[in-house]
Amino acid sequence: MKALIHEKTPGMEGLSYRDAEAPSPSAGEVRVNVKAAGLNHRDLFVLHRHKPEDPPLVLGSDGAGIVESVGEGVAGIRPGDEVVINPGLGWHKNSDAPPKGFEIIGLPDDGTFAEQIVIPAENAVTKPSHLTWEEAGVLSLPALTAYRALFTRGDVKPGMKVLIPGIGSGVATFLLQFAKAAGAEVYVTSRSETKLQQALELGADRAINSNSDWEKELNGEKMDLVIESVGAATFNQSLSQVRTGGTLVTFGASAGDEIKINLRTFFYGQFNMLGSTMGSGEEYKEMLQFIETHHIKPVMDKTYALHQYKEAFQRLDEAEQFGKIGFVIS
Structure with a gap:
């Protein structure tokens, strides 16, 4: 099979699109012919987290395809089934935090940027019928x-009033669509006027430039909930927009992970700050049901053939995208 593999050298220099041995499913596993996959910031990080002394690694955490074969003991899924791949390994039920041993496909195990992948059968979930393969x-x-x-x-x-700083990423565009479907009033920020306009077209109630005075632009309105993923560049601005007793959820730090906050302001404000990352298999199925009920689709930015990976990685690294960057594989 063809695959996008990282080995020996950190960064993009260690990536190559080449032939690799097709994997075979063991007991409890299925082999999926991958039709399409998605590029995430995690893939950029993996280029440096994957060490030169480690075995070659197929990148990619997102994917969808058709079950090609099943291992011994697999029930409820058959060759020919159309599935989406839950990239979380070992987190089955919803809980306060992932269990010990939780991993994500694409490091340390081989990922989805290949013509075929072997995964636990429970991670192959029926594809929502309203989505194309690319979506x-x-x-x-x-x-x-x-x-x-x-x-x-x-x-x-x-x-509720919800603020999403840094609109444009795949997660942020889902946050916007999910929050609107849940009946929230949604505010977004970006340095890009183009992305602000795109967010308004997607349903945002207000879109403000990140370089402006947020307090002034929001006319002093405070948020019930802020979902923060930018990091140090926006964190204190985000926190300052939370209402007394409100909540900030953080799941990313693409613009730096070291911050200082005023503790007196924080505890007098009775703020709640919560960390989050990925989700359980139980939440994954709830999420699929939610997008089917509300007929939600990913916002597609641009799609590439897998051998065009350099262009795709560059677009993501330079934050040019609005929504998701995808790969067509087979």
Whole structure:
């Protein structure tokens, strides 16, 4: 099979699109012919987390395809089934935090940027019928991350005011769609006027430039819930927009992970700050049901053939995208 493999050298220099041995399913596993896959910021990080002394690694956490074969003992799934891949390994039921041993497909195990992948049968879930292969291929990691941050951790309710700084990423565009479907009033920020306009077209109630005075732009309105993923560049601005007794959920730090906060302001404000990451298999199925009920689709930015990976990685690294970058594989 053809695959996008990282080995020996950190960064993009260690990536190559080449032939690799097709994997075979063991007991309890299935082999999926991958139709499409999605590129995430995690893949950029893996380029440096994957060490030169480690075995060659197929990148990719998101994917969808057709079950090609099943291992011994697999029930409820058959060759020919159309599935989306839940990238979380070992987190079955919803809980306060992932259990020990939780991993994500694409490091340390081989990922979805290949013509075939072997996964536990429980991670192959029926593909939502309203999604194309390209849409299904980019869905899982960002949609699950958004779902847990917004519903499980953020406890969003109809009528709440929700702020999403840094609109444009795959997770952020899902957050916007999910929050609107839940009946919330949604505010977004970006440095890009183009992305602000795209967010308004997607349903945002207000879109403000990140370089402006947020307090002034929001006319002093405070948020019930802020979902923060940018990191140090926006964190204190985000926190300052939370109402007394409100909540900030954080799941990313793409613009730096070291911050300082005023503790007196924090405890006098009775704020809640919660961490979040990915989600359980139980939440994954809840998320799929939610997008089917509300007929939600990923916002597609641009799709590439897998051998065009350099262009795709560059687009993501330079934050040019609005929504998801995908790969068509077979």
